[in-house]
Every structure is written in structure tokens, then in C-alpha cells.
Amino acid sequence: MKQVYDITIVGGGMAGASLAIALSSHGLRIALIEASPLKVDSVPNYDDRGIALALGSQRIFAALRTWEGMEEQAEPIRHIHVSEQGGFGFTHLDADEEQVPALGYVITARDLGAALLARLSRLPDIDIIAPGRVQWVNIEDDLAHIGLQEQALCARLLVAADGGNSFVRQQLCFEVKRREYGQSAITANITPGRHHQHIAYERFTRNGPLAMLPMTQQRCALVWTVRDEMAGEILSLDEQQFLERLQQQFGWRLGRLQRAGKRNSYPLSQLYVPDAIQHRTAVIGNAAHTLHPVAGQGFNLGIRDVAALAEVVLQGIQSGEDPGSTTVLQRYQRWRRKDQQQVVQLTDALVRGFSNDLPPLKLARNLGILALEGLPPARHLIARTAMGLTGRLPRLSRGLSL
Ligand SMILES: Cc1cc2nc3c(=O)[nH]c(=O)nc-3n(C[C@H](O)[C@H](O)[C@H](O)COP(=O)(O)OP(=O)(O)OC[C@H]3O[C@@H](n4cnc5c(N)ncnc54)[C@H](O)[C@@H]3O)c2cc1C
Numbered sequence: 001m002k003q004v005y006d007i008t009i010v011g012g013g014m015a016g017a018s019l020a021i022a023l024s025s026h027g028l029r030i031a032l033i034e035a036s037p038l039k040v041d042s043v044p045n046y047d048d049r050g051i052a053l054a055l056g057s058q059r060i061f062a063a064l065r066t067w068e069g070m071e072e073q074a075e076p077i078r079h080i081h082v083s084e085q086g087g088f089g090f091t092h093l094d095a096d097e098e099q100v101p102a103l104g105y106v107i108t109a110r111d112l113g114a115a116l117l118a119r120l121s122r123l124p125d126i127d128i129i130a131p132g133r134v135q136w137v138n139i140e141d142d143l144a145h146i147g148l149q150e151q152a153l154c155a156r157l158l159v160a161a162d163g164g165n166s167f168v169r170q171q172l173c174f175e176v177k178r179r180e181y182g183q184s185a186i187t188a189n190i191t192p193g194r195h196h197q198h199i200a201y202e203r204f205t206r207n208g209p210l211a212m213l214p215m216t217q218q219r220c221a222l223v224w225t226v227r228d229e230m231a232g233e234i235l236s237l238d239e240q241q242f243l244e245r246l247q248q249q250f251g252w253r254l255g256r257l258q259r260a261g262k263r264n265s266y267p268l269s270q271l272y273v274p275d276a277i278q279h280r281t282a283v284i285g286n287a288a289h290t291l292h293p294v295a296g297q298g299f300n301l302g303i304r305d306v307a308a309l310a311e312v313v314l315q316g317i318q319s320g321e322d323p324g325s326t327t328v329l330q331r332y333q334r335w336r337r338k339d340q341q342q343v344v345q346l347t348d349a350l351v352r353g354f355s356n357d358l359p360p361l362k363l364a365r366n367l368g369i370l371a372l373e374g375l376p377p378a379r380h381l382i383a384r385t386a387m388g389l390t391g392r393l394p395r396l397s398r399g400l401s402l
Contacts, residue, residue, distance in 0.1 A: 004321060005029045005127070007144055007313070008155035010134050010168050012038050013045050014109070015285025015302040016161030017116040021064050022232075022310035026125040030129045031153060033146070035162075038117060038130035045163070046113030048262060049187045050213050050221020052077065052296035053112075053202065054104045056388025057303045061115075063396040069115030073217045076102035078198035080386070085205040085249065091373040092200060093383045103387055104296075106213045106221055108189075134162070137171050142281040144324065150333065157313065157324035158281045164271055166287035172278060178190045181351060182229040183208050185293055186224045186264045190246070192256025196220050202294075207250050209294045209351070212250060219261075220254065223244070231265045241346050252287070268292050272344045277333045280324035282309060289344055294353045300388050301343050301400070307394035308335050314402050328375040339391055 007023060009016045012034030020032045036042040053061075053074070061067040076095075080103060083090040095103050120126060121227075129148065136147040137158065144158035169176070196214035203210045208225030223247065226234060228335035237245060243257045250257070271290040275347050276283040285302035309332050310323065317330040384390050395402060 002029075004143065005155040006032045006317075007031075007157045007159060008033065009159045009339075010146070011161035011163060011285070011287070011349050012036075012128075012130060013161065013285065014112060014116065014162060015089070015287075015297050015306060016159070017113070017120055017162060018060075018066075018303055019065070019122065019159060019306045019310060020126050021066060021116065021119050021282065022306055022396065023313065024125050026314055026317075026402070028125070029127075031155070032120070032127060033132045033134055033148065034128070034130035035130055035133040038120075038128055040110055040114045044111050047108075048189060048266065049109050049209045049266075050106050050189065050215055050223070050297055051109050051112055052104050052106050052211075052213055052389040054297075054300045054386060055100055055102060057300050058102075058105055059160070059392075059399050060303050060307050060396040061263060063401055064119070064291055065368070066115055066119045069114060069118050070107055071104065072080050072398060073111035073216060074105035075214045076106040076198055077104045077106060077200045077214060078102055078117060080200045080202065081253075082110050082125070082202045083204070085203060085251075091379065093379060093386065098380070098387070100182050100387070102198075103200075103383065106377060108215075108221070116191070127190075135165060137168055137384035139278070139280050141171065143265055143290060146225055155324070156280070157320060157329075159309070160281065160287045161285045162287055164286045164290040165282065169273065172281055173274050173395050174278070174283060175275060177272045177274065177350065181268050181270070181292060182228050183225050183351075184228050184264055185266045185268055186222070186231060187266070188222045188242075189317070190220045190222050190243075190257055191218065191259040192257050196254060201250070201253060203250060204343040210249055210295075211296070212254065214295075220284075220368055222260075224249070225268065225292075225298075227296065229285055230269065235263055235265055258355070270344065270348055272340070275333070276336075276340075277329040279326050279329075282329055282332060284309060291344065291347045295347050295386070296348050297343050297347055297386075301340060302309055304339060304388060304394065304397065305336055307396040308332055310402055311394050311396070320391045334394065342385075
């Protein structure tokens with residue numbers, strides 16, 4: 001006989017693992033299925049990329065008692081400095097002005113993943129099926145049926161957290177909107193000559209945005225967007241040539257760039273699922289929205305999905321509702337839609353607005369950036385948005401338990 005779960009989550013990346021943690025300890029039968037062995041060196045996206053966690057996301061992890069496993073590896077961002085290469089405008093955001101200890105934190109995906117997996121390993125009510133690849137799904141009125149290589153199980157609610165190429169989303173024919181950017185992100189951890197002073201630099205260059213984020217051990221996490229055709233050549237440069245090329249683009253705000261760690265490259269596109277629920281199914285994280293990393297919002301949006309879905313599902317169950325019913329899932333969808341649409345549109349506007357080098361547009365951009373610098377209320381709104389602290393906040397984002 002098939003095992004019946006209340007909730008089955010497909011994907012043990014950051015979104016799926018976080019959701020399993022959020023739902024645990026409430027008397028539910030939960031299964032987490034991950035295609036790779038659930039170890040930090042095996043799960044594909046638990047790699048060395050630096051993840052900028054917004055303050056709101058940090059609060060969610062604190063409420064989930066997972067932040068204590070991340071804190072030591074996370075470096076606070078106290079200022080954000082935005083400028084354009086060859087332009088005169090700049091603007092900034094500042095933690096003191098916002099009266100918060102930090103605007104966010106930078107941690108490698110590997111350290112974040114390690115903390116999630118350590119927490120998961122202490123939660124006895126989650127059945128972890130890993131390695132286990134979902135190969136078919138079939139939704140019936142009363143249950144979702146999920147098939148792996150050698151077993152099948154059922155769930156009242158199936159959550160697809162299986163990433164940008166989500167198998168579950170494709171099987172269930174969710175509508176998807178895509179945009180290709182023709183850009184790739186090159187990441188590396190950089191040791192600069194000068195201490196970063198907890199400043200995150202966002203610099204818009206002719207080829208795409210470049211971010212240098214403050215990390216532990218006086219390093220910076222580089223996310224350098226380049227046109228696809230340049231990525232191979234930049235990856236093939238030796239360390240010295242790479243640092244010189246980067247220095248030309250970034251400038252000297254961090255002194256001479258001294259060392260570069262392992263480089264990786266990621267092709268970038270945008271994907272958005274306008275209706276991320278169906279009967280018995282919810283799609284979350286990158287499976288629902290894959291973003292350009294320009295504003296570091298991809299996972300921050302995903303963890304807000306997690307916090308809202310866990311809250312709606314647990315409230316539904318407490319009121320005797322079926323967690324996979326359309327009524328419960330629509331409540332989640334209505335709550336999340338505005339935030340998702342705004343972040344997707346804003347990220348896209350940033351990428352496209354700054355990828356055009358026409359002189360009048362460049363002048364307008366610089367004037368815009370400069371005007372923003374003189375408008376504290378506008379900067380305050382941007383800071384609150386970047387911290388994930390606008391709109392109706394889930395209990396976890398307010399530091400409350402579920
Ligand atoms: C260069 C770069 C920099 C970034 N920087 C930031 C940042 O600063 N801040 C931020 O918030 N976000 C950032 N992001 C985005 C962030 O990395 C992603 O949003 C996040 O990793 C997505 O996590 P996820 O769990 O939704 O998906 P994934 O990490 O893709 O996880 C999906 C999991 O599902 C598993 N899976 C897939 N198919 C199956 C199947 N059939 N059966 C079972 N398991 C399956 C996979 O093995 C995988 O482990 C960045 C992204 C990039 C590329």
C-alpha cells in the first residue's frame with residue numbers, strides 16, 4: 001500500500017528544505033524528496049555563490065531556529081552603494097538610517113545549505129527520500145500521487161520546489177512566462193586590498209550589473225553579469241588577468257583586488273508562473289519564479305513563499321480544512337501574488353533599463369540615481385522593499401513562531 005502524507009515536498013534546495021523545516025513539529029506527516037543525496041556537497045545549488053539574505057529572510061530563519069547555524073558564516077550588509085560605470089550619479093541605502101542592525105547578510109549557498117540540512121537532520125517527523133527523483137505525478141480529487149524510480153506515495157498537498165526546470169510544474173502544465181537576457185553571471189569570492197566596511201556595491205556596467213557583496217574573512221562575493229558570448233573568455237583568463245579585467249569594470253573603491261577564488265558561470269533568464277497553484281499542488285521558489293540576480297531577490301522571494309505557505313497550510317489544518325484544497329491554496333496565492341509580480345517586474349526593469357547604453361537614456365538614469373539620493377522617503381521605501389519588509393508580512397517574517 002502507498003504511504004499517504006499530508007504534505008510532500010519535491011526538491012531539497014533552499015526553498016524545499018526551508019519549507020520542510022517550517023512545517024515540521026505540527027503533527028503532520030511530511031515527505032521531502034530530493035534527486036541528489038541530501039548532503040551539502042551533492043545538492044546542486046548548495047555551492048559557493050554568495051547569497052544576499054534580506055533582513056526579512058534572516059528574521060524568518062531566526063524564527064525557524066535555523067539562523068543560529070548560519071550566523072557565524074554570515075556577514076552583515078550595513079550600506080548599499082549603487083552607481084553606474086562612467087556615470088556621475090550614485091545613491092546609497094544605510095542600516096542606521098533605517099534603524100536596523102543590518103540591511104541584510106551575505107552567506108554562501110553552501111553554508112546556508114549546511115545549516116538547513118543540519119536542522120532537518122534533527123527533525124524526526126520528516127521522511128527524507130534522497131536520492132529519489134520524481135518521475136511521474138498524477139493528481140486526483142482526494143490525493144496527489146507521486147512516483148519515484150521504485151516507489152510511489154500519495155499526499156494531500158504536493159509542493160513543487162524542484163527548481164527552474166521543475167519537472168512537476170511541466171508535468172502538470174502550469175503556464176510559464178519566460179524572458180531570455182543573453183547574459184550570464186560569473187561568480188567568485190574576491191579578496192580586495194581594502195576591507196569592505198560592510199558595504200554592498202552594485203555597479204551597472206555596459207555589459208550588465210556587477211555586485212561586490214561583503215563576506216566573512218574580509219572577502220567579497222562577486223556576481224558579475226556579462227553577455228553570454230563573453231563568459232567563456234572571462235572564465236578562461238588566469239587569475240591575474242581576471243582580476244585586472246574585473247578591476248577595470250569595478251574601479252578602485254575596494255583598493256587593488258588581490259585574489260579570486262573558484263569561478264562559476266550561470267546562464268540567466270527570467271521565468272514566472274502567474275498561477276502557481278492547482279488543486280492539491282503549489283509551486284514555490286525557483287520553480288515558480290527564477291530571477292536575474294541583479295537585485296539579489298530570487299531566494300528572498302522564495303523564502304517569503306515558504307513562510308506564507310506554511311502559515312496558510314497550518315492555519316487551514318487547525319481549522320479542519322484540507323491543506324491541498326483549492327480554497328486553502330487560493331488563500332496562499334492571493335497573499336503572494338502582488339509581492340511576486342512586483343519583484344519579478346522590478347528585477348526585469350532594472351536589468352533592461354540598465355542594459356541600454358544610448359546617451360540620453362544613460363543621462364536620464366544618472367539623473368534618476370542622483371535624484372534618488374536627495375529623496376530620503378523614496379530611498380526608505382526602496383530599502384524596506386529590498387529588506388522584504390513591505391506588504392502583509394507572514395508571522396515568521398515578524399519573528400513569530402507558527
Ligand atoms: C549567480 C546567482 C546569484 C544569486 N544570488 C542571490 C542572492 O544574492 N539572493 C537571493 O535571494 N537569491 C540569489 N540567487 C537565487 C537563488 O540562488 C535561488 O533562488 C535559489 O537557489 C533557488 O532555490 P530553490 O530551492 O527554489 O531551487 P533549486 O536550488 O534549484 O532546488 C531544486 C532542487 O530540486 C531537486 N530536483 C529537481 N528535480 C527533481 C525531481 N524530479 N525529483 C526530486 N528532486 C528534484 C534538485 O536536485 C534541487 O536540489 C542567485 C542565483 C544565482 C544564479
